Amino acid sequence: MTNTTRRCAAAHPDDPTPCVGPHDAVLVLDRNNHGANGCEHHGARLLASLVGGRVVSGSVDGAAIRVHKAAGATEPSQRSHAENRHPAIDMNDPLVLTALQAVRRHFATTRAALSEPDPGQAEAALAASSREAHDALAAAGLSDLPNGILLRLVATRLGYQP
Ligand SMILES: [Zn+2]
Structure with missing residues (x-):
């Protein structure tokens, strides 16, 4: 079930990995509030690449928190940017x-x-x-x-x- 031709908007063209879960699980925003809907997997990768980016849950409750944590954990080179990153917008807050x-x-x-x-x-x-x-x-x-x-x-x- 690897379909790389139709992936979420957060998937980077150079990243061949397939989506995980709904394609609108989260909305990832950059510092200028330009947004891309994405699955949790690609949302985390996109967020990790952004300085001042943030993530909002879309169709999946709690997805923003998981993506935020995954982005901080999977990209050690980006950890120095963590303080620049807005926290996830928690819909249960x-x-x-x-x-x-x-x-x-x-x-x-x-x-x-x-x-x-x-x-x-x-x-x-x-x-x-x-x-x-x-x-x-x-x-x-x-x-x-x-x-x-x-x-x-x-x-x-x-x-x-x-
Ligand atoms: Zn995806």
Whole structure:
């Protein structure tokens, strides 16, 4: 069952190894928040090659933590970069969940503001939900995640339909 022609997006062309598990088990982000979905095997290899990269669980719960550990363990030459690497974003972390819920509320408030007849009230509601989301993201260490990634996390983890 070695299929190297259709592999996850995290697989490096020079690395002939096959995928292990779902191809969207994790999302690996570089320091500029460019992301690639990957299986746990190639996600770990990709993460190990990145300075300032990080990993988020995708379709497999707990995958980010395993990939983060594997990346640190399998590439001794990259260990010096470990301190530059963001920790894995743990979806079981209450702070992360709280942050995603706050972001979802902000999205909902934004949508509601579009049909709010009183501009002053819409503005106040948006300012409040924006501040709440900002604070919750900061508490979870996710302040620098771009909106596209946040929307994706909220949609996949909380079932938000924009
Ligand atoms: Zn793979």
